[in-house]
Amino acid sequence: MGEWNRVFNFAAGPAVMPESALLTARDEMLNWRGRGMSVMEMTHRSKMYLEIFDHTVSLFRELLHVPDEYAVLLLQGGATGQFAAIPMNLMTGSGRADYIDSGNFAHGAAAEAEKYGKVSIVASSRDDNYTHIPAWNESAFDKSADYFYITTNNTIFGTRYAQLPETGSVPLVADASSNILSEEMDIRRFGVLYAGAQKNIGPAGLTVVIVRRDLLGRPMPITPKIMNWTVMAEKDSMLNTPPTYAIYMAGLCLEWLKEKGGVAAIEKHNIEKASWLYDYLDESKVFRPTADKPSRSRMNVTFRTASDETDAAFVSYAQQRGLVNLKGHRLTGGLRASIYNAMPPEGVKKLVEVMKSFECSGQEA
Numbered sequence: 596m597g598e599w600n601r602v603f604n605f606a607a608g609p610a611v612m613p614e615s616a617l618l619t620a621r622d623e624m625l626n627w628r629g630r631g632m633s634v635m636e637m638t639h640r641s642k643m644y645l646e647i648f649d650h651t652v653s654l655f656r657e658l659l660h661v662p663d664e665y666a667v668l669l670l671q672g673g674a675t676g677q678f679a680a681i682p683m684n685l686m687t688g689s690g691r692a693d694y695i696d697s698g699n700f701a702h703g704a705a706a707e708a709e710k711y712g713k714v715s716i717v718a719s720s721r722d723d724n725y726t727h728i729p730a731w732n733e734s735a736f737d738k739s740a741d742y743f744y745i746t747t748n749n750t751i752f753g754t755r756y757a758q759l760p761e762t763g764s765v766p767l768v769a770d771a772s773s774n775i776l777s778e779e780m781d782i783r784r785f786g787v788l789y790a791g792a793q794k795n796i797g798p799a800g801l802t803v804v805i806v807r808r809d810l811l812g813r814p815m816p817i818t819p820k821i822m823n824w825t826v827m828a829e830k831d832s833m834l835n836t837p838p839t840y841a842i843y844m845a846g847l848c849l850e851w852l853k854e855k856g857g858v859a860a861i862e863k864h865n866i867e868k869a870s871w872l873y874d875y876l877d878e879s880k881v882f883r884p885t886a887d888k889p890s891r892s893r894m895n896v897t898f899r900t901a902s903d904e905t906d907a908a909f910v911s912y913a914q915q916r917g918l919v920n921l922k923g924h925r926l927t928g929g930l931r932a933s934i935y936n937a938m939p940p941e942g943v944k945k946l947v948e949v950m951k952s953f954e955c956s957g958q959e960a
């Protein structure tokens with residue numbers, strides 16, 4: 596692609612980032628805005644670094660329309676770290692939580708929470724290989740649960756909640772690692788919304804936790820300081836050294852998103868990008884989509900051919916044409932195209948073209 600000979604990268608994460616962010620990082624690598632050093636070399640307590648940090652936080656607040664009554668924490672440990680942090684910070688009332696098991700990450704989050712309290716799986720699509728978001732029955736929800744947990748987009752299986760469960764006064768906690776910033780979300784619907792950065796925000800190493808402030812102040816005494824939201828909110832995420840460079844890079848990516856018109860504007864593009872792929876998959880004789888239609892993700896499009904051999908043949912056919920990382924997750928096999936915000940529309944158009952030409956070439960095994 597262009598001057599830099601870049602490929603179209605359909606990886607699920609770490610994933611494609613906006614070229615403008617990478618180019619700015621290159622230009623600022625040795626000397627950030629005349630301060631004579633790289634962002635990586637700055638102490639996190641310095642005024643110049645705090646400028647970068649505050650800029651990233653305020654872009655998160657602006658782009659996600661985060662109300663004042665929510666804290667935005669920039670942490671480490673990935674989404675997986677939060678699987679443990681969530682119960683340690685919240686499961687101190689009734690000691691119970693409800694989970695919807697809609698995919699492997701939801702399953703892992705529930706298993707981790709079981710170490711700290713009583714977990715109920717109130718709906719699951721595990722027996723159907725997670726090909727859809729399971730239906731739920733609100734009468735089965737625990738009204739005195741400390742929280743209710745979902746994964747808004749299931750990265751591995753390519754499914755997305757088209758609608759959120761109504762949990763009443765029980766705080767909804769959501770892992771939005773693979774669809775944060777891809778579509779408008781009303782933050783007030785959530786007690787906690789969190790995401791690892793390496794899908795749709797920026798590079799790995801940063802985890803964003805948006806938490807309603809009235810949910811702070813109730814951690815378990817055993818909670819490690821660095822996983823303690825209350826302590827981290829008091830210290831503006833600077834109890835210890837934050838992932839300074841990842842926060843800077845996330846800021847550059849968020850600037851790009853803002854220039855693109857923000858979340859509402861990118862959501863329109865995302866719906867369009869996904870529809871090009873699904874429209875083709877619905878009519879193809881070689882490829883078929885694997886997620887049920889009402890549950891389809893706009894970020895991770897999962898599909899397959901009639902055989903593992905043909906899947907593999909397509910992966911190498913596409914790779915030869917500059918389209919990489921189309922192999923499905925090792926748990927599911929098949930194929931997957933992750934088309935996050937930073938995947939240009941041309942990349943998706945090219946993918947559809949290459950799928951069509953593969954179909955015409957009669958290369959199926």
Ligand SMILES: *Cc1c(COP(=O)(O)O)cnc(C)c1O
Pocket residue numbers: 608672673674675676700746748749750770771772773791792794
């Ligand atoms: C990638 C992913 C995770 C795991 O993230 P880590 O940062 O590697 O811990 C969890 N949940 C979802 C939805 C993901 O896409």
